[in-house]
Amino acid sequence: MLQLNCPWCGPRDETEYHYGGQAHVPYPEDPSALSDAEWAEYLFVRDNPRGPYAERWSHSTGCRRWFNVVRDTASYEVLAVYTHADPRPVPGSTAGGSR
Amino acid sequence: MADLTMARRSPLAGLAREFMEKAVTGRRHVRLSEWRFTTMVSLRVDPGTDAAAALAQVLGTALPRVVGEVSSRGQHHVIWQGPDEWLVVSEESPDTLVPALAASVLDAHAAVVDVSANRTVLEVQGAAARAVLQKGCPLDLHPRAFGPGKAVTTTLARVPVLLWQVGPHGYRLLPRSSFADYVARWLLDATEEFASDFADDGTL
Ligand SMILES: [Zn+2]
Numbered sequence: 001m002l003q004l005n006c007p008w009c010g011p012r013d014e015t016e017y018h019y020g021g022q023a024h025v026p027y028p029e030d031p032s033a034l035s036d037a038e039w040a041e042y043l044f045v046r047d048n049p050r051g052p053y054a055e056r057w058s059h060s061t062g063c064r065r066w067f068n069v070v071r072d073t074a075s076y077e078v079l080a081v082y083t084h085a086d087p088r089p090v091p092g093s094t095a096g097g098s099r
Numbered sequence: 100m101a102d103l104t105m106a107r108r109s110p111l112a113g114l115a116r117e118f119m120e121k122a123v124t125g126r127r128h129v130r131l132s133e134w135r136f137t138t139m140v141s142l143r144v145d146p147g148t149d150a151a152a153a154l155a156q157v158l159g160t161a162l163p164r165v166v167g168e169v170s171s172r173g174q175h176h177v178i179w180q181g182p183d184e185w186l187v188v189s190e191e192s193p194d195t196l197v198p199a200l201a202a203s204v205l206d207a208h209a210a211v212v213d214v215s216a217n218r219t220v221l222e223v224q225g226a227a228a229r230a231v232l233q234k235g236c237p238l239d240l241h242p243r244a245f246g247p248g249k250a251v252t253t254t255l256a257r258v259p260v261l262l263w264q265v266g267p268h269g270y271r272l273l274p275r276s277s278f279a280d281y282v283a284r285w286l287l288d289a290t291e292e293f294a295s296d297f298a299d300d301g302t303l
Contacts, residue, residue, distance in 0.1 A: 008166055008182055009166045012253070015237060016237070016254060060259075061252060062251070063180065063181035063184070064181060064184075
């Protein structure tokens with residue numbers, strides 16, 4: 001089981017959280033200008049790296065806030081936890097990581 | 100107008116008798132009870148604003164700023180729920196408390212909502228209370244990590260509850276009303292084993 005460090009509540013078991021998929025996927029500037037293929041790409045297609053991956057988590061049974069986690073998909077190591085107000089951690093560094 | 104509060108039935112009314120009959124006595128005693136019809140008010144406000152200060156003024160106590168904190172004054176307990184969210188648990192009637200809080204923030208960007216029926220309060224009291232809760236709660240409730248006057252939202256028996264420790268051997272659980280029966284029955288089952296004595300005292 002993962003233990004994630006909620007930016008507001010501190011370390012809690014994974015069972016208190018909900019997973020929200022890849023982080024930093026911007027909403028299209030002008031959705032109506034997109035082709036069906038481009039819209040499908042935005043809705044459904046996500047990166048699937050082996051290694052560090054920025055993803056969204058919600059502390060659903062705690063403070064119910066969303067935040068971001070950089071997690072290594074191979075080792076499950078949590079490399080960084082940060083809020084939407086924090087800068088995105090630089091890839092390759094663990095700046096901002098608390099675990 | 101008829102006083103409809105006379106017709107109210109609390110979420111755990113049907114288990115009141117079982118709470119009495121299944122109270123565990125002996126050295127590892129523990130019992131359950133329901134604190135019915137408690138007033139609960141949800142507050143949403145930016146903690147740095149005048150509106151937050153106005154709400155604190157009405158309650159007579161500050162809005163706590165850190166997870167786990169409860170600030171209490173008289174009939175009111177203010178529980179931290181998030182960086183801009185609090186739950187007021189009070190013995191004052193919602194008929195007077197909610198309008199007073201709402202009037203204090205007027206048109207400010209804040210929300211004051213009577214959520215009294217959203218949850219009920221289930222009290223777990225006794226020497227074995229912590230050992231019972233620890234069977235189904237992922238949080239560390241040992242005194243090194245938790246204690247009286249602390250409250251957090253977490254899970255018990257896999258369902259969300261607000262867990263509030265009120266004394267060395269006393270806890271209040273605030274499940275949603277629709278989960279209350281399940282949580283109470285899970286606790287009745289979880290307490291049963293503590294009626295027997297073990298060679299090691301059953302201490303943690
Ligand atoms: Zn949290």
